[in-house]
Amino acid sequence: MKRDSFGSRFGALVAMAGSAVGLGNLWRFPYLVGENGGAAFIIVYILLSFVICLPIFVSEFVVGRKSQQNAYAAFRDLSGGSAWKWVGMFTVIVPLIVLSYYSVIGGWSVEYLLKSMTFTFTDTDTRTTMGTMFTDFVSSTWMPIIMHTAFLLTTTLIVMVGIKDGIEKFSKVMMPLLFFMVLAIAVYSLTLPGAGRGVDYLFKPDFSKIDGHTFAAALGQAFFSLSLGFGTIMTYASYVDKKENPLFQSTATAVSDLMFALIAGVAIMPAVFAFGLNPQSGPGLVFETLPYVFSQMPAGGVIAIAFFMALLVAALTSSISMLEVAVAYLVEEKGLKRVSASLIVFAGCWVVGVLCSLSFGPLSGVKIAGLSIFDFFDSISSNILMTLGSLMTVLFVGWRLKKTDIYDEFTNGGTLSANARMFGVLWFLIRYVCPLAIIVVFVSGLI
Numbered sequence: 250m251k252r253d254s255f256g257s258r259f260g261a262l263v264a265m266a267g268s269a270v271g272l273g274n275l276w277r278f279p280y281l282v283g284e285n286g287g288a289a290f291i292i293v294y295i296l297l298s299f300v301i302c303l304p305i306f307v308s309e310f311v312v313g314r315k316s317q318q319n320a321y322a323a324f325r326d327l328s329g330g331s332a333w334k335w336v337g338m339f340t341v342i343v344p345l346i347v348l349s350y351y352s353v354i355g356g357w358s359v360e361y362l363l364k365s366m367t368f369t370f371t372d373t374d375t376r377t378t379m380g381t382m383f384t385d386f387v388s389s390t391w392m393p394i395i396m397h398t399a400f401l402l403t404t405t406l407i408v409m410v411g412i413k414d415g416i417e418k419f420s421k422v423m424m425p426l427l428f429f430m431v432l433a434i435a436v437y438s439l440t441l442p443g444a445g446r447g448v449d450y451l452f453k454p455d456f457s458k459i460d461g462h463t464f465a466a467a468l469g470q471a472f473f474s475l476s477l478g479f480g481t482i483m484t485y486a487s488y489v490d491k492k493e494n495p496l497f498q499s500t501a502t503a504v505s506d507l508m509f510a511l512i513a514g515v516a517i518m519p520a521v522f523a524f525g526l527n528p529q530s531g532p533g534l535v536f537e538t539l540p541y542v543f544s545q546m547p548a549g550g551v552i553a554i555a556f557f558m559a560l561l562v563a564a565l566t567s568s569i570s571m572l573e574v575a576v577a578y579l580v581e582e583k584g585l586k587r588v589s590a591s592l593i594v595f596a597g598c599w600v601v602g603v604l605c606s607l608s609f610g611p612l613s614g615v616k617i618a619g620l621s622i623f624d625f626f627d628s629i630s631s632n633i634l635m636t637l638g639s640l641m642t643v644l645f646v647g648w649r650l651k652k653t654d655i656y657d658e659f660t661n662g663g664t665l666s667a668n669a670r671m672f673g674v675l676w677f678l679i680r681y682v683c684p685l686a687i688i689v690v691f692v693s694g695l696i
């Protein structure tokens with residue numbers, strides 16, 4: 250049977266950008282900027298995104314497109330069946346861990362979209378009542394589980410339909426919509442009186458705020474935001490046509506991801522400052538601080554709907570990419586039908602997600618390595634597993650595969666002259682700079 254693939258350049262691009270742009274941009278990036286000193290963090294983030302993460306992105310792209318198989322088989326076959334296949338297995342399993350807790354937050358966005366559609370946030374609310382509303386919701390037993398189920402089921406249904414008709418079609422409609430919604434909110438946010446302080450916060454750097462932790466936090470965020478270190482980009486790239494330009498597709502994804510993060514920052518920070526609120530409210534920024542901002546601003550009801558709709562769409566286009574990695578593996582390696590494979594992965598992630606969800610309430614006493622179940626999964630995946638996955642991928646490409654094979658894939662058999670000129674730099678970054686930088690940044694974050 251012919252393997253499913255993306256039907257067009259735009260389709261492949263929006264699907265990749267859809268994987269990259271997600272809760273990482275709209276939820277995680279703004280609060281990390283808030284916690285790590287604003288513009289200084291952004292500068293470090295941009296630097297790491299392009300010098301370290303883009304070469305890793307290209308590495309994943311090249312491996313995926315060269316093999317035209319799932320991530321496990323890509324590592325296995327390109328390495329001639331050696332132990333590297335276990336790295337492939339690792340890249341199939343890690344996205345499932347992330348998807349399990351990601352889906353819980355996806356569920357929160359469903360809940361908050363419903364809340365905003367029923368105009369639950371009113372001008373009699375205070376910042377404290379919004380905080381209580383959020384805490385009451387996440388610590389309850391059933392509603393967060395129901396919302397997690399709804400979110401994961403929607404993800405599963407889209408993946409079940411296939412690459413061209415499911416993932417690509419969904420992304421083609423939703424990504425442009427997402428872009429216009431976030432852009433419109435950003436423009437509106439800039440018109441609020443007092444917005445200027447938020448803009449300064451985002452774009453006026455204070456370099457005294459930079460230390461080893463800033464680099465570690467920025468690199469972890471860049472990995473997460475670009476979906477690196479998992480088999481995601483590799484799997485999507487395996488559906489990309491051999492005619493497409495790997496450098497163009499990778500750079501376009503990285504640039505759109507950065508644009509979305511910055512526009513999300515501009516949508517959120519000026520509004521937060523305009524209402525005299527603290528940008529350093531951590532993960533609660535989007536679910537506690539923002540609803541309060543929406544409740545106070547003119548036309549806030551409509552803006553709230555647009556924002557939570559954007560959050561949900563961004564989360565969905567990312568979660569489908571995580572699910573697809575394991576579905577591709579089960580279909581191609583275990584011979585399962587796409588529908589059964591999707592349902593099996595759904596069941597596994599659902600159970601782990603339920604445990605993560607309950608760890609905010611009834612299971613809050615259960616600790617793994619001193620962390621709640623949710624925090625444990627979030628912390629090991631973004632701090633350790635993604636870093637490890639990315640490190641192993643660049644080592645695989647730079648030290649295990651043949652330079653000439655990578656050159657051929659990167660330049661489409663030598664036909665892309667600009668890529669051919671860039672190859673020397675790229676190869677140097679992949680072979681030396683990326684592995685070293687990953688190790689240094691990782692260790693400096695620990696001490």
Ligand code: PFF
Nearest residue numbers: 269271272273474476479481
């Ligand atoms: N890049 C996504 C985001 O920023 O929300 C998260 C993500 C998607 C991480 C896919 C990992 C992944 F494989």
